[in-house]
Amino acid sequence: MSLKSKHLRLWVILLLVIATVASAQSATDAKPKNIILMIGDGMGVAHVTAAKLVYGSLNMERFKIMGMHISGSANSYITDSAAAGTALATGYKTNNDVVGLDPDGKPLKNIMEYAKEAGKRTGIAVTSILFHATPAAFSSHHKARYEYDDITAKQVEFGLDIMIGGGLDNYYPKSFPGSRRRDERHLMNELRDKMSVVTTYKALSQLKRARNLAAILDGGHLPHPAKRDYTLGNLTDKAIELLNVKDQGFVLMVEGSQIDHAGHDNDMDRILAETLDFDTAVKSALDFAEKDGNTLVVVTADHETGGLTFPMGSMENGKIVKASFSSDNHTAAMVPVFAFGPGAENFGGMYDITHVGKTLIELVKSDEQP
Numbered sequence: 001m002s003l004k005s006k007h008l009r010l011w012v013i014l015l016l017v018i019a020t021v022a023s024a025q026s027a028t029d030a031k032p033k034n035i036i037l038m039i040g041d042g043m044g045v046a047h048v049t050a051a052k053l054v055y056g057s058l059n060m061e062r063f064k065i066m067g068m069h070i071s072g073s074a075n076s077y078i079t080d081s082a083a084a085g086t087a088l089a090t091g092y093k094t095n096n097d098v099v100g101l102d103p104d105g106k107p108l109k110n111i112m113e114y115a116k117e118a119g120k121r122t123g124i125a126v127t128s129i130l131f132h133a134t135p136a137a138f139s140s141h142h143k144a145r146y147e148y149d150d151i152t153a154k155q156v157e158f159g160l161d162i163m164i165g166g167g168l169d170n171y172y173p174k175s176f177p178g179s180r181r182r183d184e185r186h187l188m189n190e191l192r193d194k195m196s197v198v199t200t201y202k203a204l205s206q207l208k209r210a211r212n213l214a215a216i217l218d219g220g221h222l223p224h225p226a227k228r229d230y231t232l233g234n235l236t237d238k239a240i241e242l243l244n245v246k247d248q249g250f251v252l253m254v255e256g257s258q259i260d261h262a263g264h265d266n267d268m269d270r271i272l273a274e275t276l277d278f279d280t281a282v283k284s285a286l287d288f289a290e291k292d293g294n295t296l297v298v299v300t301a302d303h304e305t306g307g308l309t310f311p312m313g314s315m316e317n318g319k320i321v322k323a324s325f326s327s328d329n330h331t332a333a334m335v336p337v338f339a340f341g342p343g344a345e346n347f348g349g350m351y352d353i354t355h356v357g358k359t360l361i362e363l364v365k366s367d368e369q370p
Helices: 003-029 045-055 081-090 111-117 133-137 148-158 187-194 201-206 232-243 259-264 268-292 353-364
Strands: 034-040 065-070 121-129 162-166 196-198 213-216 250-256 295-300 335-340 349-352
Touching (some): 034 268, 034 353, 045 268, 045 335, 081 111, 111 121, 111 250, 111 353, 121 133, 121 268, 133 250, 148 187, 162 232, 201 213, 213 232, 232 250, 295 353
Parallel strands (some): 034 250, 034 295, 065 349, 121 162
Antiparallel strands (some): 295 335
16 A cells, blocks of 8 residues: 555544544534423432332333432522422522522523523423422422412413413412412413413313413312323323424423322322322333434432332332331432433433533523523
8 A cells, every 4th residue: 555545544534533523522512402301309219219119110211321419409408399490490599488589589590481582382291280389490480489379370471382280279269169369360361361271181182282271180289190090191292292393392391299299298109109100201201202303301300208218128029018218308318310312411420409400401592592
């Protein structure tokens, strides 16, 4: 081989190496068209372990990138769902009991607001009332998480494209039978002026298209999974179907809200049922993301609830017979993070809860946004 041929061959090899590195870098830096953030409220590592031990396999096992985050709030090592939801939605810490505001009471811009500015559609699908702490953090800014009348009104004004969850009794005036409002504001009328509204799963399932939709499926929180004829996975499927319009892109937050409730009650059977219900939503999101090819799915929790462990003798014949709870409240234990799709590599490792929110916001922002 001549010297000239050797030089040409070296140049070809060098160019191929550069192209390969550039391609890998481009893949790493790629921003997903769609983002699905999934929150198992109160779901610690032990909750996932329990579901895996009892059911044998979970859709959460399909993830190849995993991490863990520390969930403390601005004023406590042990967060509540309002502060943790705010951290996941905005990338910043706040005090317990606060949604969407910093510790000084100033509004924190959340991922849904960034998504709107980037021209993306936005939605939430939860098993709690729509104005509960976590969904409230993604769709309102308020000083106190339990002031539901105010948060519900702010959420209506916020203008998500799709809302699926419970809480129907807070949309009607105080004078209406069964209303939980403390005033005479008729939010249902205000909501219907902005979007289509359905109040049963049957009506939701039969809906083929809706630009804007609120599906409010119960007066309060959605029922126990065994008492529903649908799963959180079904709700997630419908939310994705309605949000996925042409090339617009979307951001969807899905919450398995009542894993936390079961943890507070130290109810092992309910923890298993709620975690499995949440896992049906994980399947829905992953199935869509794998087919779509441009969707990031991130699964995590806002905190751990119950201090759940499994000492020697906990398991017999594939059943948990003696779970151990150290608390009936939240704990400071780290919680898992699972990620799949463009940008997933950003979620491996150990970090603070704010890393999740900040990273998702950077991935959803358009290049023109500050």
